[in-house]
Amino acid sequence: MRHTLRENLSSGGIVAEEPGFRVVEPSRSVFRRKRFLLPFGISVVVALAGAIALFASGTVALPAQEVLVVRGMIGSKRDFFQDPEVKRLLMAHRIQVQMTPVGSRELVNRDDLDDYDFVFPSGQSMVEVVYERRKNKSTNPYRPFFTPIVLATYADYARALRDAGVVREQGDGDGLYYDLSVPALIKVMQQGRFWSDLGTGNNNRVITQIPDPCRTYSGATYVGMLAFALNDNHPPTDDEAAVRLAREIKPLLDVEGQHGDDHAPKYLAPDGRTFGTVVVIYEHQFLAHQLAVVERTGQPDRTRALLYPEAQHETAPELLAFTPAGNRLGHLISEEPALRRRALELGFRVLGPSGETSDYGALSEHLRARGLPTPTSGIGDTETWLPNRKLLERMILEVGGCA
Amino acid sequence: MRAVLALVLVLVAGCTSAPQPVTLTVLAGAELADLGPVLDELRRDTGVDLRLDHRGTIEAGEEIRRGARHDLAWLSTSRYLRLAGTAVPVATSVMLSPVVVGVKPGRLKENSPSWASIASVAGLGGLRYLMADPKVAGSGLAALIGVATAAAGTGAALRPEDVRCDKVQGFLVGREAVAAAEDLADEYVRQQDQLDAVLTYESTVLSLNASGRIREPLEVVYPRDGIVLADYPVMLLKPEKRAVYDRAVAWMTGERGQRALMKTFRRPVDPAVERTGPLRAELGTSLYFPGSQQVVDALLAAYDRAGKPGRVVYVLDYSTSMAGPRIDGLRDAFARLTGFEGFRVGESVTVVRFAGSVLAADTVEVRGASDVAALQALLGGELEDGTAVWSALDVAYRQAGDGAVVVMTDGENNAGMGVEELLAAWPRPARTYAVRFGSADPQELGRVAGASGGRLIDAEAGSLAAAVREVRGC
Numbered sequence: 088m089r090h091t092l093r094e095n096l097s098s099g100g101i102v103a104e105e106p107g108f109r110v111v112e113p114s115r116s117v118f119r120r121k122r123f124l125l126p127f128g129i130s131v132v133v134a135l136a137g138a139i140a141l142f143a144s145g146t147v148a149l150p151a152q153e154v155l156v157v158r159g160m161i162g163s164k165r166d167f168f169q170d171p172e173v174k175r176l177l178m179a180h181r182i183q184v185q186m187t188p189v190g191s192r193e194l195v196n197r198d199d200l201d202d203y204d205f206v207f208p209s210g211q212s213m214v215e216v217v218y219e220r221r222k223n224k225s226t227n228p229y230r231p232f233f234t235p236i237v238l239a240t241y242a243d244y245a246r247a248l249r250d251a252g253v254v255r256e257q258g259d260g261d262g263l264y265y266d267l268s269v270p271a272l273i274k275v276m277q278q279g280r281f282w283s284d285l286g287t288g289n290n291n292r293v294i295t296q297i298p299d300p301c302r303t304y305s306g307a308t309y310v311g312m313l314a315f316a317l318n319d320n321h322p323p324t325d326d327e328a329a330v331r332l333a334r335e336i337k338p339l340l341d342v343e344g345q346h347g348d349d350h351a352p353k354y355l356a357p358d359g360r361t362f363g364t365v366v367v368i369y370e371h372q373f374l375a376h377q378l379a380v381v382e383r384t385g386q387p388d389r390t391r392a393l394l395y396p397e398a399q400h401e402t403a404p405e406l407l408a409f410t411p412a413g414n415r416l417g418h419l420i421s422e423e424p425a426l427r428r429r430a431l432e433l434g435f436r437v438l439g440p441s442g443e444t445s446d447y448g449a450l451s452e453h454l455r456a457r458g459l460p461t462p463t464s465g466i467g468d469t470e471t472w473l474p475n476r477k478l479l480e481r482m483i484l485e486v487g488g489c490a
Numbered sequence: 491m492r493a494v495l496a497l498v499l500v501l502v503a504g505c506t507s508a509p510q511p512v513t514l515t516v517l518a519g520a521e522l523a524d525l526g527p528v529l530d531e532l533r534r535d536t537g538v539d540l541r542l543d544h545r546g547t548i549e550a551g552e553e554i555r556r557g558a559r560h561d562l563a564w565l566s567t568s569r570y571l572r573l574a575g576t577a578v579p580v581a582t583s584v585m586l587s588p589v590v591v592g593v594k595p596g597r598l599k600e601n602s603p604s605w606a607s608i609a610s611v612a613g614l615g616g617l618r619y620l621m622a623d624p625k626v627a628g629s630g631l632a633a634l635i636g637v638a639t640a641a642a643g644t645g646a647a648l649r650p651e652d653v654r655c656d657k658v659q660g661f662l663v664g665r666e667a668v669a670a671a672e673d674l675a676d677e678y679v680r681q682q683d684q685l686d687a688v689l690t691y692e693s694t695v696l697s698l699n700a701s702g703r704i705r706e707p708l709e710v711v712y713p714r715d716g717i718v719l720a721d722y723p724v725m726l727l728k729p730e731k732r733a734v735y736d737r738a739v740a741w742m743t744g745e746r747g748q749r750a751l752m753k754t755f756r757r758p759v760d761p762a763v764e765r766t767g768p769l770r771a772e773l774g775t776s777l778y779f780p781g782s783q784q785v786v787d788a789l790l791a792a793y794d795r796a797g798k799p800g801r802v803v804y805v806l807d808y809s810t811s812m813a814g815p816r817i818d819g820l821r822d823a824f825a826r827l828t829g830f831e832g833f834r835v836g837e838s839v840t841v842v843r844f845a846g847s848v849l850a851a852d853t854v855e856v857r858g859a860s861d862v863a864a865l866q867a868l869l870g871g872e873l874e875d876g877t878a879v880w881s882a883l884d885v886a887y888r889q890a891g892d893g894a895v896v897v898m899t900d901g902e903n904n905a906g907m908g909v910e911e912l913l914a915a916w917p918r919p920a921r922t923y924a925v926r927f928g929s930a931d932p933q934e935l936g937r938v939a940g941a942s943g944g945r946l947i948d949a950e951a952g953s954l955a956a957a958v959r960e961v962r963g964c
Contacts, residue, residue: 185736187580281645289775290715292645296778344647344781345569353719355761356586359772361717379762 156183157412160200162191162209162304163349163369164404167232167420170433176425182416190302190348192483195220205413209304211403212476221409229406229417231427232435234371235464236305236312236402238267238295238394239351241360245392247285248365251275254394257463263377263387264462267394269316269471276339282364289364292342297367299346301489306346308400309367310336310482311473315398322474329478333485340486355391365394369402370464374434374454381457395464400471509537512734517550517560517727518542519628520673521691528750535746538738540564544673547628551576554727561728562735566628566691566720573783580735581723584742585756588773589632589718591619592678592695592708593687602774604715605640605661606829612664613834614859619687620667620678624793629674632718633689634789637661639777640716641830647778653788655964660834662796679703691720696755696768710768716777722756801893803840803886803920808849810873811901811928816954820898821869823955831962833862840889841868846876846905848885879930881906883922883938890920894944896961898954899935900928909934913941923961925949 159168165188167173177184189197191208195216200206201224208214218226240248245265248254253272254265275285275293282289300306314332315322323329340346347353350366355376373393380388408417420426421438430437431453451461473479483489511533523544533539540562545553547565554563555576566587568578591608597617600607611617624630639648641657666685669677674690675698682704688695692710699707724742726735741747748758757769780786806820833839837856843849854865879899884907886895903909913919922942924935927949936946944964949957 185732288714290643290645291775291778294646341649341781342646343778345572345779346781352583352759352761353586353721356757356759357761357765358586358757359774361588361773361776362719363776376761383762 154178154181154183155412155415156185157204157416158185158187158202159205159207159406159413159416160187160189160194160197160203161207162189162194162213162404164207164209166351166372166375167430167433167435170429172429172432173426176423176429177416177419180419180423182419184416190299190306191304192300192307193302201409203413204410205406205408205416207404207406209402209404210308211405212307212473212479213304214403214405214407215476217407225409227408227414227417229408229421230403230438231406231417231421232430232437233402233404234369234435235395236308236367236400237370237373237396237464238365239354239368239373240365240392240394242390242392244282244287244360244364245394247282247287248272248275248394251285257395259460260462261387261460262389263392263460265392265394266463267396269312269396269398273313273316273339276342287364289360291364293365294339294342295365295367296343296350296363297340297346298349299487300340300483301346301487303348304402305367305369307479307483308402308473310340310486311479312396312398312400312471313339314474314482315471320398322472323478323482324474326478326481329474329481330485333482336482337486370462371434371436374450374459375432377459378432378434378454378457381459385458387459393462395462396471398471399464400473511537511539513539513541514561514731514734514738515559516540516542517553517558517563517565518544519547519550519565519722520544521566521629521694522564523673524675524693524697524754525751528747528754531750532738532741532747536737536741538734538741540738546622546626546670548624548631549626554725558727561726561731562738563725563727564722565725566632566722568723568725569779570628570631570786573780573786575783578723578725580726580729580732582739582743583721583723583759584739584747585722585751585759587691587693587720587722587756588712589629589636589689589720590692590695591687591689591711591713592698593617593711594685594706595709597686598711602714603711605637605713606715608711608713609637609641609658609661610829610832612662613660613832614862615663615835615857616859617664617686618666618684619664619689620669620674620681620685621665621689622669622674625790626670628720629690629694630668631786631789632720634658634793635780635786636713636716636718636777638789638792639780640713643830648780648785648789650782650784650788653785653792655961656792656795657830657963658789658792659796659800659963660830660832662793663835665796675701682706692757693755699768700755710771712771712774714774717774718779719773719776721759797836800834800837801840801889801891802837803842803890803893803895805842805844805879805882805886805895805897805899806869807845807877807879807899807901808843808871808873809845809877809901810875811877813873816900816927817873819954821866823958824869825866826955827959827962831959833865838893839865840886841865842882842886842889843868843871844878844882845874847878848882849874851885851889853889876905877901877903878906879903880909880912883919884912884915887916887919893920894961894964895920895922895942896925896958897922897935898925898927898949898958899930900926902929902931903934909938913938917941921964923947923964925954925957925961927954 168184168186191213195213254267257264280293297309298306300310313336317332323332350363351368351372353362354366377387406417408414427437436450454461529540550565551571622630624634638658642652675694678688695708695710698704748760748763833856840853842851852868854861880903919942922939922944924939924946926935939946947957
């Protein structure tokens with residue numbers, strides 16, 4: 088439910104001045120039910136108390152004004168909205184995002200899609216589904232930033248892969264960045280080799296751990312990436328090829344068993360190389376970690392390395408706003424300089440205000456300014472092209488056994 | 491409506507800086523019973539009072555499937571929910587704790603043992619441990635999955651076909667006590683004098699060590715071939731409680747919450763929060779988690795069988811053609827049966843040696859390490875002429891009961907019973923694994939193995955030792 092709360096600072100406390108609020112859901116019939124009134128009353132108090140807590144903690148300085156709670160379903164770009172600084176900057180515009188984190192593929196298929204102010208799926212094929220489902224309804228796109236899908240690992244695993252001919256260290260990467268040959272990686276995985284065969288103390292099979300392709304865009308994209316490489320740098324263009332490639336890919340995915348949601352948090356945890364030796368994540372997650380480490384210690388984290396597929400795949404996440412509140416948020420994060428600045432600090436590649444890529448180099452500049460080497464992404468002549476949505480969907484159902 | 495507004499006004503007007511209290515009910519893992527001080531701090535800071543209602547993780551999963559009445563659930567993992575096809579609601583992981591072995595000093599000789607070496611020691615009665623019932627508790631099931639994945643040795647997530655052979659029985663011999671609940675701390679304290687170890691979360695072992703309630707401190711062993719991690723998602727069950735949920739979770743994942751949770755020996759999810767004391771220890775390699783409920787069901791069935799006496803009959807070819815590397819290889823293969831393939835307490839092992847007739851049939855009931863030595867001694871006999879493999883199997887089937895038979899031969903039958911005679915006498919023979927090498931007839935051996943529900947293994951292609959290991963526990 089969205090509350091628009093009016094608050095007013097008066098002597099010694101906050102009172103609800105003209106406490107009018109608009110309720111979008113539950114519907115009014117539910118709202119009128121007596122047993123709803125008390126819990127609802129409590130939730131209003133809670134919402135107020137939350138705002139008071141923010142005010143009391145110094146996070147927010149609010150004169151008499153509204154706080155707009157904007158509800159959204161967000162795929163992989165949740166890191167941005169979880170950031171305390173982003174929350175603070177939005178609160179300065181009296182906006183609070185209530186985020187429901189959902190994998191993009193799951194997100195676009197949810198029954199309650201229309202109940203949100205905005206959704207933020209991670210890639211173009213998922214965006215298309217939303218447009219299809221909202222044919223006669225308002226849907227405004229915003230493209231504030233993007234970030235490529237990459238593989239992340241540890242320095243000794245990167246060296247093991249280098250010795251196996253799978254990756255090559257980037258010249259100016261200071262050991263942090265490598266170029267990855269997806270065909271060579273597939274070969275090692277298909278041979279059923281173990282990490283211990285490559286000289287690391289790990290008896291697991293060599294694979295990439297990926298977010299669930301049934302639920303996430305990055306997991307699905309990885310499937311597309313393997314298919315592109317297996318098909319001699321062409322996406323499959325018919326059903327027969329899609330299914331054949333999916334069946335070739337499935338055994339490689341089955342080694343991992345149950346896929347996770349988002350591998351980055353555990354991969355970045357300082358508890359050893361336990362979870363995810365090679366994982367599919369987004370570039371910004373790695374860069375945000377490196378920026379934070381540099382800030383804390385003055386040095387980059389040299390125990391971790393990023394692998395850039397030679398045939399890069401550009402993702403195009405879009406914030407799709409359904410309501411005026413969603414529009415306001417979309418407008419802010421694509422145009423407000425402080426929020427754009429913060430996106431850079433969180434490792435995103437920031438797009439120009441109309442979605443043009445003129446600001447492409449801003450991230451490199453930012454990394455250099457912080458003393459981090461800049462990666463070269465997608466050195467190959469080719470770009471990874473995903474099969475069309477229908478065929479990719481066919482492949483995912485084939486490999487993932489999705490419900 | 492007006493009454494509610496009035497109430498809001500009164501409450502808001504009356505409040506100072508302390509947030510308004512609100513209570514949420516939580517279906518929580520039983521091991522979270524030690525979170526009292528954290529919950530107090532949460533309440534003081536945010537006004538959110540979490541009332542924990544404790545269950546085992548697996549039990550709680552079933553309750554969620556049926557539609558729990560609680561506002562939130564807070565369990566060691568949502569993996570089992572997903573295996574069972576339950577849609578995981580809004581969830582946020584707030585802390586981490588691996589499943590480990592807390593072991594008294596000196597009980598395990600190795601420095602960084604694997605599940606395999608732990609199984610070796612436990613299988614012969616050298617390690618008595620406490621674990622939680624895997625049907626109820628997440629730590630028990632996680633340990634079982636860890637052991638079974640390591641036992642399969644595929645370096646991949648367990649598939650249903652990997653658990654067909656039962657390689658966890660040796661490990662389960664060490665199961666001295668099982669706690670029905672997930673919270674093993676009290677149970678361990680009570681039984682500590684009878685126990686060598688406890689399989690549970692790292693947090694439970696570390697808090698036992700800090701409690702002053704145990705006579706010998708426990709060493710934390712992170713089995714190097716298979717860590718399973720609990721990541722403690724807080725899950726929203728009642729969508730209308732979303733705002734309060736957000737408030738509680740924001741605190742837990744924030745600096746104060748993460749530090750408070752760390753005091754209970756859980757690892758922070760925030761990589762920037764520095765681990766302190768024993769939580770600095772690095773964890774071993776994690777295993778890939780199974781992707782199907784079938785695997786879990788098979789493991790639980792194996793768990794139920796544990797402790798039942800097992801029986802296996804080895805039918806070994808001692809004809810002169812075995813002289814030299816073959817008989818040496820066979821003896822060597824037996825000597826190398828350790829780890830998950832090792833003999834275990836409660837197992838009854840019969841060795842039938844044959845040449846032109848049955849030379850000997852001896853049975854050893856395994857009670858400890860010395861019986862395994864006695865078994866090795868049975869392999870010392872002399873080689874003789876002839877191959878009466880079907881007569882030897884006939885003797886084996888008389889002994890096997892509902893156990894398994896492993897026959898190893900390198901020649902064609904040229905004495906005693908014929909294969910038709912054997913199959914007529916034993917139309918449904920005990921499950922038979924036939925290991926063939928040399929000139930042994932694959933068709934006839936395959937026929938007998940097939941009729942029994944077992945199979946033929948060609949040791950010509952690979953090593954005899956590998957073939958012998960492969961069929962252990964099948």
